[in-house]
Amino acid sequence: MTLQHMLLHLFSIFISLIISCTCAAPLDVVVELDSTFEASSLQSASKAMQELGPARHRADEERDASNRRAATSSASRGFMRNATRASRSRRAGSSDGSKTNPVCVDYTAEGHIPAPQAALVHGIPSSDFVLRPPTLSVCELELLHEECIARINMYRSGELKFSDGTDDTNVLAGLQPVVEWKGNNQCSSHQAMGDLWYSMRNGFGCEGGHYTAFSCPVKGKGGQNTCCARGGGAFDDTTKIVTYDRVKEYLYHCLQAMWDEGIYPGKKGHWETMREPAFGAAFCGFAWNKDGTVWMTQDFSGDVDPAIPECSCDGKAPGDDDGCGSRCVGCAEAEPARCENAHSTDLLSPQCTGPAERSNSGRVANACTCSDLSPLCADPTKRPCRIEGLTCTIADVCPIECGHGCPGLQPTCPPVAAVASLIGFNAGRTTAPATTQAQTAFARAPHVPATQHVPVTNRPSDMRGFKAPAGNMAGGATHQGACLTPGGNTGSYDEEWGLSLVECRDLCAQRDICVAFEHAVLDSASPQTMRCELHKDPVTHVLPLAQTVCYMKESASAG
Numbered sequence: 001m002t003l004q005h006m007l008l009h010l011f012s013i014f015i016s017l018i019i020s021c022t023c024a025a026p027l028d029v030v031v032e033l034d035s036t037f038e039a040s041s042l043q044s045a046s047k048a049m050q051e052l053g054p055a056r057h058r059a060d061e062e063r064d065a066s067n068r069r070a071a072t073s074s075a076s077r078g079f080m081r082n083a084t085r086a087s088r089s090r091r092a093g094s095s096d097g098s099k100t101n102p103v104c105v106d107y108t109a110e111g112h113i114p115a116p117q118a119a120l121v122h123g124i125p126s127s128d129f130v131l132r133p134p135t136l137s138v139c140e141l142e143l144l145h146e147e148c149i150a151r152i153n154m155y156r157s158g159e160l161k162f163s164d165g166t167d168d169t170n171v172l173a174g175l176q177p178v179v180e181w182k183g184n185n186q187c188s189s190h191q192a193m194g195d196l197w198y199s200m201r202n203g204f205g206c207e208g209g210h211y212t213a214f215s216c217p218v219k220g221k222g223g224q225n226t227c228c229a230r231g232g233g234a235f236d237d238t239t240k241i242v243t244y245d246r247v248k249e250y251l252y253h254c255l256q257a258m259w260d261e262g263i264y265p266g267k268k269g270h271w272e273t274m275r276e277p278a279f280g281a282a283f284c285g286f287a288w289n290k291d292g293t294v295w296m297t298q299d300f301s302g303d304v305d306p307a308i309p310e311c312s313c314d315g316k317a318p319g320d321d322d323g324c325g326s327r328c329v330g331c332a333e334a335e336p337a338r339c340e341n342a343h344s345t346d347l348l349s350p351q352c353t354g355p356a357e358r359s360n361s362g363r364v365a366n367a368c369t370c371s372d373l374s375p376l377c378a379d380p381t382k383r384p385c386r387i388e389g390l391t392c393t394i395a396d397v398c399p400i401e402c403g404h405g406c407p408g409l410q411p412t413c414p415p416v417a418a419v420a421s422l423i424g425f426n427a428g429r430t431t432a433p434a435t436t437q438a439q440t441a442f443a444r445a446p447h448v449p450a451t452q453h454v455p456v457t458n459r460p461s462d463m464r465g466f467k468a469p470a471g472n473m474a475g476g477a478t479h480q481g482a483c484l485t486p487g488g489n490t491g492s493y494d495e496e497w498g499l500s501l502v503e504c505r506d507l508c509a510q511r512d513i514c515v516a517f518e519h520a521v522l523d524s525a526s527p528q529t530m531r532c533e534l535h536k537d538p539v540t541h542v543l544p545l546a547q548t549v550c551y552m553k554e555s556a557s558a559g
Contacts, residue, residue, distance in 0.1 A: 098244070099414045100139035105311040105322045106329045107141050107185045108132040109287065112193035113212040120190055125197040129289050133242035137334035140244040140412055141286070144251070145185045148284035148298060151252060153177040155259050155274055162263045163256065170275040178282040181301060183308040183324050187216035188285030188299050196287045196295035199229055213299075216283070220302025223273040227254035232293030238343035240292025243334070244412060247286065251296055253390065278302055331413035336489045341370045342397040346385065370398035377402035411490075462502075465509060466551040469516075469541045481542030483518040483535050483550035491537030493518075497530065504532035505551065515539065516552035 111122040199208030206228035231241035258270030318330035354367030385392035468479035508517035516539040522529035
């Protein structure tokens, strides 16, 4: 332990604060497939896969026991027991139907806290970091902050239990939920960025846990739990934790491991913090480096300090004051993440073609590549993968070879109809510019002058120079629906409000960068609700959507 850590630890004890850090154990075992494995034999390979799971779990449990005896890891066996998992193949957006708010508070970090109780330094510590991955939208980040607190409250209420199905005694006695201290969310991320920066300079892993703890204000008793470095190469896990689905998966997995400290021998700090009756408020932080490593913190406080402005964009429109010094942001889908195979399949067989490695049984065999395992794409068998407690099919590990493993984006922004009802369209609003970039086809509130009147229609008229995309989700060329790229995403585009179909078409025709346009009528009674999207990325098909049309330039490439 460094001198700074010792001083911080003593300081924490002095002011009666609680800090705990949860680490992910490295995958240091490789399982050997049954020697009957043949690349051409799906049946024998599937049998080998079915026999794989127990052997891997036993090896993990033995290693975990050794780690606990040596006191070299704070990870509990609870890491092997997470009921909330998401497919490795989802690239962006949500795989469980989650929807963000239509207008959001932007909690993107503005900088980092470089030392304990130090002032905020604006900007990233170095080029090795990112303030927010482009594959995670502003509204998805807000949703993660909300879900972090909601998940903690699910444990405190008894809705979520220990992995053995039993209940916590504090919960049975009546444990109150914590409220989300929204005014501290961004500050918590500034702490997390400082901790991650320290970790990367001092051995990575869990080094740096709580380094900047309590740099954000608390009221009364305070505490902090940390899900230290995950993914991006940390603990040999190369998964990039840079999308909404992936961050939530790892967050939930970490929180379950913390809670399960209550039923396993060893360290109890995280569990005690989560179940502490004196805590009435909490706020979560997220930080990333460029390799896809995420660092997550959960800060606890006796109560919310009313002197700190609270952030909220509920019932507001983009550009409105969010209550804590910034502007509300309209929902925009994140950029799609690259579809990639796992760095390693963790499988060995004499029949595979990869380099020779030693299995946990001590025998040497060849590593199985995704090409070797491609006949197993249809096999639904799940096996331990990445870090303890997470399971994957071959399609999850090898999405490129398996083809179907990389589906298109499932939007997290609410549909346009929901936006209209949640926000409302006020023709007198002129608080935000009429043009934004890279906005979603599924939700955005208009800002156009009240005096602008145009015909409300998007029926096809003279579309010379434009054509319908090749097809929709069911096949067949059509212009009816929202424009989508080859990967099933919205792509990049500029947005204009209050333009008719013809005006939108003409604007696209005038701009060389525009390869397609989309026109939508959100409310037939309000000209201001007509949205024109000028697409910059190749468009190939449409997502069927009422009152929405998509046309691509005849000269544009389909990508």
